[in-house]
Amino acid sequence: MTFVVTENCIKCKFTDCVEVCPVDCFYEGENMLVIHPDECIDCGVCVPECPADAIFSDAEPQATAHWLEVNRKYADLWPNLTGKKPPLPNADAENGRQGKANELSPLPASEDVA
Template sequence: MTYVVTENCIKCKYTDCVEVCPVDCFYEGENMLVIHPDECIDCGVCVPECPANAIFSDAEPQATEAWLSLNRQYSDVWPNIIAKKPPLPNADDENGRLGKLAELSPEPAPEAVG
């Protein structure tokens, strides 16, 4: 089992979850975080830390196969994030907005590009 980051993280990118992860299995894109499913130890400590309520166990209906696949795909190419950073500038306005999947950037976090 694993945990999966889902749509509400897009354009929010709160990193409270990263700070508590005991195995550093989060990876950072330009406007979203993902969890590497092979590194996650299924401890769940990240779930209550997410202000966007965007993290679910793969046993929950919100963590569809499509989200699991997306987390796997991007965790293989985005850089690992191990420390808390400020959220995106409009995170509080974006939190809870539906239909953000089309706005997912495939790019890694800007500071990781170089």
């Protein structure tokens, strides 16, 4: 089993979940995080830490085959994230907004420019 990041993470990208992950299995895209399903140890510590309630066990109906494939695909393409970062600027407004699936960016996270 594994945990899967789903649609509500898009345009939020809270990283509270990343901070508690004991195996560093989160990967960062431009506007979403994903979990590498082959690295996740199914501990579940990330679930209660997600302010967007966007992480589900692959045994739950919210973690559809589509979202499992999104996590698998982009975890192989995006950089690994091992610590907490600020969420996206409008994360609070985006949290809970329906219909964000088509807004997923395939681009990896870019380095913050100071």
